């Protein structure tokens with residue numbers, strides 16, 4: 463199979479973890495006989511520094527013309543005072559690609575069962591997925607204002623029923639092939655958008671009699687996520703709630719660095735990125751965890767290219783590497799091998815090839 467991938471390394475640890483994901487994709491191409499044609503483009507702060515725009519037109523065009531987009535992360539303190547910020551490029555890219563459905567799976571990884579700061583009996587069996595609305599809500603709605611004195615500011619939270627219907631439908635579709643449960647998270651006791659959201663969830667539920675539905679207010683959901691994570695299957699929620707709750711849920715696997723995501727539109731190219739940011743505190747140190755980025759690439763193989771076998775091979779290689787005790791600093795708790803980003807990628811790459819290739823080839827790599 464031949465596929466075109468636009469690669470946006472971005473800022474901070476973005477390029478470091480992206481390098482790892484590309485190496486693993488190379489391994490997939492070799493092992494399974496595919497050709498992934500990658501085009502690297504400037505994006506985020508790196509693009510602001512180069513041309514003044516976080517999403518240059520040639521970057522956007524390349525993304526729109528590709529089969530999928532792989533993204534590292536954007537942002538950093540050096541652009542904090544800018545009127546145009548790297549994050550604006552990210553929001554615009556998501557909108558331009560119309561990737562309204564952001565899937566963020568949460569699970570306990572093999573070998574990391576005791577890493578979570580939560581008690582291990584709490585996280586046992588946790589396996590759920592956020593379906594976060596990604597192209598609407600308070601991050602996008604107008605007006606956004608600030609008065610001249612800087613003393614008054616406005617953000618707006620708007621949703622159309624169509625925007626809600628399509629994301630809720632996605633959540634029910636997913637639940638019907640998973641554990642059959644949708645938890646819809648809102649703030650319907652105070653927000654009009656949430657009241658409409660709840661009505662749409664209830665009317666969509668009628669089409670899915672085999673899917674159990676529960677509504678949960680976001681404040682209580684924040685607590686239940688970490689007190690009883692194994693009770694969830696599919697959590698559907700609006701943009702900002704999903705952003706916040708999914709970072710909170712990273713305490714279940716034990717690090718932001720292992721969480722992948724897929725952002726899907728239904729027709730155009732999907733966008734695949736780890737849920738973490740550019741991690742300026744560790745950028746350049748060679749210690750970033752590449753797992754979230756690599757698992758995002760696996761989601762790309764599955765969702766954009768329908769390469770299920772290949773996606774599973776990548777996931778298996780990651781799990782086996784963790785099980786064998788390899789740990790970047792964020793997931794190191796005193797046992798196993800403390801490794802760099804590069805070594806972690808090497809170990810995953812080795813296991814990717816191990817499945818199908820001869821011991822002789824393995825020895826070459828060791």
Ligand SMILES: NC(=O)C1=CN([C@@H]2O[C@H](COP(=O)(O)OP(=O)(O)OC[C@H]3O[C@@H](n4cnc5c(N)ncnc54)[C@H](O)[C@@H]3O)[C@@H](O)[C@H]2O)C=CC1
Nearest residue numbers: 535536537538718719738739740741742743744750751792
């Ligand atoms: N999708 C994106 O590009 C996102 C960008 N950002 C941007 O990133 C910048 C930093 O934001 P923060 O709030 O610090 O969030 P962050 O996710 O970059 O970092 C939070 C903490 O998690 C650690 N961490 C994150 N990813 C890691 C990895 N792969 N391996 C090991 N440790 C990891 C960091 O070292 C830091 O201590 C900001 O400019 C923010 O706007 C934030 C979130 C998402």
Ligand SMILES: CC(C)CC(=O)C(=O)O
Nearest residue numbers: 549550552553601705737
């Ligand atoms: C620019 C932000 C909305 C990025 C972020 O934190 C996210 O999508 O998780």
Ligand SMILES: [Mg+2]
Nearest residue numbers: 705706709737
């Ligand atoms: Mg976030």
